[in-house]
Amino acid sequence: MGAGHREGAKVTAEAVERTQVGPLLAQWRRRRGVSQLELSHLAGVSARHVGFVETGRSQPSREMVLRLAEHLDVPPRERNALLLAAGYAPVYHEKPLDDPAMRPVLDAVRRVLRGHHPYPAVVMDGRRDVIASNEPFDRLFTEGVAAHLLRPPVNVLRLALHPDGMAPRIVNLGRWRGKLLTGLARRSALDGNLRPLYEELLGYPCEQPVPEADIPGPDEIMLPLELRCGERVLSFLATFTTFGTARDLTSSELIIESFFPADDDTAAYLSGS
Template sequence: MTTVEPRPVGALLRQWRERRRLSQLQLSLDADISSRHLSFVETGRSKPTREMILRLSEQLDVPLRERNGLLLAGGYAPVYPASSLDAPELDAVRTALRQVLAGHEPNPALVVDRHWNLVDGNAGVQLFLDGAAPDLLAPPVNVLRLSLHPEGAAPNIVNLGEWRAHVLGRLRRQAAATGDPVLHDLHAELRDYPCDQPESEVDVPGAGDVVVPLRFRRGDEVLSFFSTTTVFGTPLDITVAELAIESFFPADQSTKDYLQATGRARPGA
């Protein structure tokens, strides 16, 4: 068996600085430390304090999970908890999520984690799930895999090439920003899925478009949506920081009418 030596904290901080495309001078100015001291930290000639690691992490917008890793690499205990979503201390978070999901009906809305696995969703999400292969609906359901897989929602996406390019571009940027190998692997997997439509590397608006639309076939109807992403503004818990709400809104009146009609038809709606 081979063992992999953990990387020193200075090298990890340098990696995050380079990922953010900042010079040592710019980061030292932002963090209010000398560029000489920062250079010594990155090369291992100086051991950073706990407070310096946290300050540099804040300036570099390092995710909370990775901030704990930097602290461990520097010889300090992690400071950010990673609570289970069903833990009592997250009661208010769960309540807020459910209120947002319920309040968004009949429009689809869902909660995902950092790897785009489905955490929760409202009744409106079902229209994207119908007809998908059972293995794609087995937990954990990855919503990006489900959306682009040929046995998932992809056959019902009228503008699959345009939507696929948007999704892959967003995922590529997220993987680059976080350095998360799971996201890199997910991007490689989704990129290999078949698509018989042209894909643009740049989002170019069509007639009347102000955002990239999702045009979804539902029976004889073609529904048009745009989406928004909501995250918690000041998270101090890793689990909370990694949650996002994806909300879909009708992009035209016919889609709005369809959702309102089907929403009223659902039991309990």
């Protein structure tokens, strides 16, 4: 599948100049469900100091902002926003994928995709737009998909849920749709730029019931993707991989979604046996 990359929203000083760092840190702490006391233990400071930072009574150092952000698992792009709100320069920079410095990242991506054969795999950016994919993904997941959904940037969520996409072939569409939309709703709460995509996908028709909560059956370990391919129904388990040591915004937001056979029949079909 052709590569397509859309840059994420840029964090600017204008966007945060009216916001102090304390309330932003407090928002992240609440999102993570961490108390001030718990955060203070993680960061090695007093709960009093955390409280003073959040209320603006204490101005945190650059290192303290980054330390608190690390323990709150704040994404790198949002760490830049915290630094700007505290009056410091961003530390994470962003290079386009065609920059020569990004060659090791692209080499690693291609190596992962080749190594996952004969199973499907796709590399996406933070919006879930396709950066690259392997031949099994292109062959199995784009069968019968309308041409307008395959024009770059191809969005994996739109590809899966659009009625002209994979949706008619997904046997358990209701539950799979619920899973994808729940994840996107959670991310859009942190990144408002994803909200239009969420609302678009929410408007797609679905004849199957979509559960309000994903409640597994008594013997269900994982939710598989059940995909009709010709006369067969293939069953896949999906895993996500990120570059945990990435120092660049573009590479830190790359996601590799790898699909594995969930049963012996699917494994045999994919291996050609």
